[in-house]
Amino acid sequence: xxxxxxxxxxxxxxxxxxxxxxxxxxxxxxxxxxxxxxxxxxxxxxxxxxxxxxxxxxxxxxxxxxxxxxxxxxxxxxxxxxxxxxxxxxxxxxxxxxxxxxxxxxxxxxxxxxxxxxxxxxxxxxx
Numbered sequence: 001x002x003x004x005x006x007x008x009x010x011x012x013x014x015x016x017x018x019x020x021x022x023x024x025x026x027x028x029x030x031x032x033x034x035x036x037x038x039x040x041x042x043x044x045x046x047x048x049x050x051x052x053x054x055x056x057x058x059x060x061x062x063x064x065x066x067x068x069x070x071x072x073x074x075x076x077x078x079x080x081x082x083x084x085x086x087x088x089x090x091x092x093x094x095x096x097x098x099x100x101x102x103x104x105x106x107x108x109x110x111x112x113x114x115x116x117x118x119x120x121x122x123x124x125x126x127x
Contacts, residue, residue, distance in 0.1 A: 052077035
């Protein structure tokens with residue numbers, strides 16, 4: 001497998017403060033997915049199309065159709081911006097928290113180059 005390496009997110013420096021900390025392989029993919037899901041299209045001036053438009057679903061009543069729409073949006077963003085992986089399954093659950101409700105999103109994926117399986121969990125913004 002190629003050694004995919006990227007900046008640790010959120011960016012941080014080593015103990016000496018001289019180098020940016022880096023992550024590789026599955027960690028890099030999961031952090032890349034976190035950034036993708038947390039970015040709304042239009043937020044990056046250099047690439048205004050980058051992001052996963054999950055905010056469009058905020059404050060909507062969760063229905064079977066809405067879950068399908070969210071899965072479609074997630075899958076399309078991954079195909080477009082994280083081509084190292086293939087999505088095997090997306091599951092979405094509504095969770096209650098003291099401060100409100102949120103969506104718990106679980107992605108099972110396969111790294112295309114190696115066939116290795118991986119998992120990514122994401123919690124949406126609180127409603």
